[in-house]
Amino acid sequence: MNLFKFIEAVGVFAFALSGLVEARRRDMDLVGLFVVALVAAFGGGTLRDLLLDRTPLFWIEHDSYAIAILGLSTIFALLPVTGRFPPVVLLIADALGLGLFSVAGAGYALEAGTSLFIAALMGTITGTFGGVIRDVLCNELPSLFQQTPLYATCAFAGCYFYFLLTHLALPGELAVWITTFGITAFRLAAVRWNWVLPVSRH
Secondary structure (H helix, E strand, O other): OOHHHHHHHHHHHHHHHHHHHHHHHOOOOHHHHHHHHHHHHHHHHHHHHHHOOOOOOHHHHOOHHHHHHHHHHHHHHHOOOOOOOOHHHHHHHHHHHHHHHHHHHHHHHHHOOOOHHHHHHHHHHHHHHHHHHHHHHOOOOOHHHOOOOOOHHHHHHHHHHHHHHHHOOOOHHHHHHHHHHHHHHHHHHHHHHOOOOOOOOO
């Protein structure tokens, strides 16, 4: 398993966990847990693969991802109703998934021969759109489309940070993990100190 496939696998788990926690908060049954976890884990990567014309889709090629998510969903469905999860669990899982998927998406795009700008967009799409679909299924306006603490900006800026590290000839694995940690920390800091993009007022 190459590096991008490995971090993609970890990212799948992190985003699946974020989907399961959110679905559990909504008291969904096993089917609801499984569906929300699937779209959270696979939504961004699926859109990336379609745009880059990568076939088969990554989760179809690696069906073990979906099987593992079904197992996790079953465990969550059997947890006691009183076993609630604090919001920080969802926040950390989502921030980690954002970091992992953004780097993987940008790396796959570069391998496909895209420009740096398009690669950064692909990384951002990979890191954010699973969460967008998750929120829609949970009847929430996605935070990506609100004036909330920086989210997509963390991914986009993080991708360019990754490009800079590779340009400086930093070893590939080190550049990946530094960037993943950086995006995750950036997102958590944005939430902690409420960093938002400016909006013009009329």
